[in-house]
Amino acid sequence: MGRRGPYVCGIDAAMDVVSGKWKSLILWELHHHGARRFGELRRGLPGVSEKMLAQHLREMEEDDLVRREVFDQVPPRVEYSLTDSGRSLNEALRAVGVWGQQRLRRLAEPA
Numbered sequence: 001m002g003r004r005g006p007y008v009c010g011i012d013a014a015m016d017v018v019s020g021k022w023k024s025l026i027l028w029e030l031h032h033h034g035a036r037r038f039g040e041l042r043r044g045l046p047g048v049s050e051k052m053l054a055q056h057l058r059e060m061e062e063d064d065l066v067r068r069e070v071f072d073q074v075p076p077r078v079e080y081s082l083t084d085s086g087r088s089l090n091e092a093l094r095a096v097g098v099w100g101q102q103r104l105r106r107l108a109e110p111a
Contacts, residue, residue, distance in 0.1 A: 017063045022048050022056050031090045035081040065089060
C-alpha cells in the first residue's frame, strides 16, 4: 500500500494510490466494462497473478477507489466496481492516457 504522506504535492498523493503496474489497469477495466467479478478482472488483465490482483483490489478498496459487493447467494458472488472517487481518478488519468497514445504513435514511427 502507499506511503500515506507526508506528500510533497497533489501529484505525489495521487500517484501513491495508483502505484504499481496493475492499479491503473484495474481502474481502466472497471471503467470500460462496469462491475466485474474477480475472474473477469483477471481474464481482462493478462499477466496479473491472483495474489497481486487480490492485493491491489484490497488496497484500492481501502483507498475508496473500488467497491467490493458480496451478494447473498449460493455460491457466493462478489463484484468489484468503481466508487465516485475511483471514477474521478479515472477522469483525471484520461489526459495521461492521451499522452500515452501519442507516445505509442511516436515510437511506432520509423527512425
